[in-house]
Amino acid sequence: SRSYTITLLPGDGIGPEVISVAKSVLSLAASLEQISLQFDEHPVGGAAIDLTGAPLPAETLAAAKRSDAVLLGAIGGYKWDTNEKHLKPETGLLQLRSGLGVFANLRPAVVLPQLVDSSTLKREVAEGVDIMVVRELTGGIYFGSPRGFRKDDKGEDFGFNTEVYSGSEIDRIARIAFEVARKRRGKLCSVDKANVLESSMLWRKRVSAIAAEFPDVELSHMYVDNAAMQLIRDPKQFDTIVTNNIFGDILSDEASMLTGSIGMLPSASVGESGPGLFEPIHGSAPDIAGQDKANPLATVLSAAMLLRYALGEEAAARRIEDAVVATLDMGFRTGDIFSAGTTFVGCKRMGEEVLKSV
């Protein structure tokens, strides 16, 4: 029988609650498919800072690296917001992404028929939206150097960062995006600011060159400001979007909010080889942490992505995805997606209902 080790990183806020639900669902789906899973839990983010003094303890990264895949809850909270950079929860997450080399972040934004009314968009605009944002995750302004603070000779303070991409960094994320687009509806939109930024000019040039390897995919280019508008004007024009780290941060969140149900959205981050990182796109929601109010479905669906992309266990992945749909069809809703006529449940209960359908 197939056997895998999964690193669980609950993190902060609602992280532990949603990871606990996802773990049960993952275990059941795996055992029903004769897969044996070992779980290995470690601290990250604020929890790790409090426990060890570092947002990504060496042991956490080492455990993640030797496992088959990593499932993360969420990181961050008011408590650590004013910490210095090397003691911020976010720094731990960035170190984890970089340490695992997961340069490709896949963020689906799908409007489920059951939840179309959660969107603030008109029904006819929201219905059928199905976008995949492929965000470059280990380069660009998040990691570029030089960065920091300096004073000039007049005593003036400066804060600065470097947006930088190499050709090969662009090529590898472009190839992943073309492959994703090929398995979807065959349309890839590359988003940049090539009318102003040199880093974007290189981006556009390299993505255009890689297109020759994928004659079956239709490539287009769009400026980031226009993309921010088009997502609202007519989101259905998009299939797959590929963009850099910072534009991807902004646009993938924008795209996900079009669905009105960010508590439902998973993400996968993968590299050339080695374990992938799977996490819900929502944050740690410290205001509702520990109150059994969180929606665990984004993490549950992230576990499904883990089974599919990291372990190649399609049948188990399907079990989970189908169970989520069945649970929604039965009318169960956490607070964030509740509407009149549905059944209001907490985080745990939602998990129990999903388990019944796995």
Place this chain on the structure above:
Amino acid sequence: SRSYTITLLPGDGIGPEVISVAKSVLSLAASLEQISLQFDEHPVGGAAIDLTGAPLPAETLAAAKRSDAVLLGAIGGYKWDTNEKHLKPETGLLQLRSGLGVFANLRPAVVLPQLVDSSTLKREVAEGVDIMVVRELTGGIYFGSPRGFRKDDKGEDFGFNTEVYSGSEIDRIARIAFEVARKRRGKLCSVDKANVLESSMLWRKRVSAIAAEFPDVELSHMYVDNAAMQLIRDPKQFDTIVTNNIFGDILSDEASMLTGSIGMLPSASVGESGPGLFEPIHGSAPDIAGQDKANPLATVLSAAMLLRYALGEEAAARRIEDAVVATLDMGFRTGDIFSAGTTFVGCKRMGEEVLKSV
């Protein structure tokens, strides 16, 4: 009688058509208020490249500088899209902003009651949205150095840009934003990525310090990815937003698309002193250029902002704004804002109808 010189920069695409309408409206409103206006027209953008070989001819900048205010149409078009950077229309616009020192870009995003159905947002979400984005316009990654391309010793290509802000650049845009917020509903949201970027950490620190000068304004901070979501989830939570050049480029376009009628939205760019730059937020729309289809109202409303902010001519500004509202109330609509039951008109005719109400 008061007398002013206005530099008109029609630019490219639909630029000349909308400027021509705005000029007539401006002339009439001025003369009815005993203001004498001299117009001085110059090429910029693609038109200037074709005519003189440069996107911002020295004469155009000199004329703009010695005038009292500048009214711009739009720049850019497919024809020049693949030009090298120094021969791009966009470069001319950036040189103009920088040359005039207009570091504060004010972009209102208002949902007019007459046009609420143009929005792709549900009526109850869109109704009453009234946001002012204050975007830093002459700094950040648009202008930071070093920038460009390089090869490393392995022959790998890199494209790079520098996001950089000085404390005083942040202070001056923050002060303008607090002043704007004070005249509006007294709420300012500063948007940054201070959980990751040093340039944003300095931004947050300086904006927070300037807040002490404006105890009557309520300041909050938001990460840019969250802002991109919140604008869609609940745009009415925002009054005034202040942010850097690139985030402002993206978020102001996102905010404007919430209204569903970007053909209606003006903008003003101002500095410490010297002439301000006024322009519609829409682009040059090369696909409909020269066909009398463009909506001239964004440029007409930019002319009203010019009267108010650059010349202090409030009465004339009001005349124009009231005339636009009256024209909409009478049901006249260009294609971009047309809906059943209204009267479809072209660019020129829309101008004539506004003139009747000035």
